[in-house]
Amino acid sequence: MFENLFDNLKEKIQKNQEKKRLEKEDFARMQREVDFQRKQIFEDEFKKNALEVAKAQAKKDAAKLSGLQKLRATNRARNLERAETGNPMSMFSKLSEYTQKNMARRDENLKRTEEMRSTAKQMVQDKKVINPQIRKPFQPSGFGNKLNG
Structure with a gap:
């Protein structure tokens, strides 16, 4: 039980x-x-x-x-x-692509500008090396040395 x-x-x-x-x-x-x-x-x-x-x-x-x-x-x-x-998300993806393209274009422009600056500096330096200017020492003009005669 x-x-x-x-x-x-x-x-x-x-x-x-x-x-x-x-x-x-x-x-x-x-x-x-x-x-x-x-x-x-x-x-x-x-x-x-x-x-x-x-x-x-x-x-x-x-x-x-x-x-x-x-x-x-x-x-x-x-x-x-x-x-x-x-879909509104497609607009955001297009905006993202547009932004990325703009950033890439900006980077290319910055690189190109930097290359142009470095080339210009190099040209200036090369010009100084090839064609140095010869400076003469100061010579008086001789206004006081003229003979009156």
């Missing part, structure tokens, strides 16, 4: 433990789903906000600039407002 009672208690404890384990697994699964949905919503909102920020920046640039620059900025703003702009 005690064995039967112990077996029943043991089974109840095991059932309770199994039930708690299943509840924990269900809770963990639901938490993962909620986290995934939260992440998805965040990414969608981030994309929307990034596009809005780009539009606002384009409008701000258009307001500041004048002439041809203003025309380009307004065209950029108009293009961003179109529905077919697609």
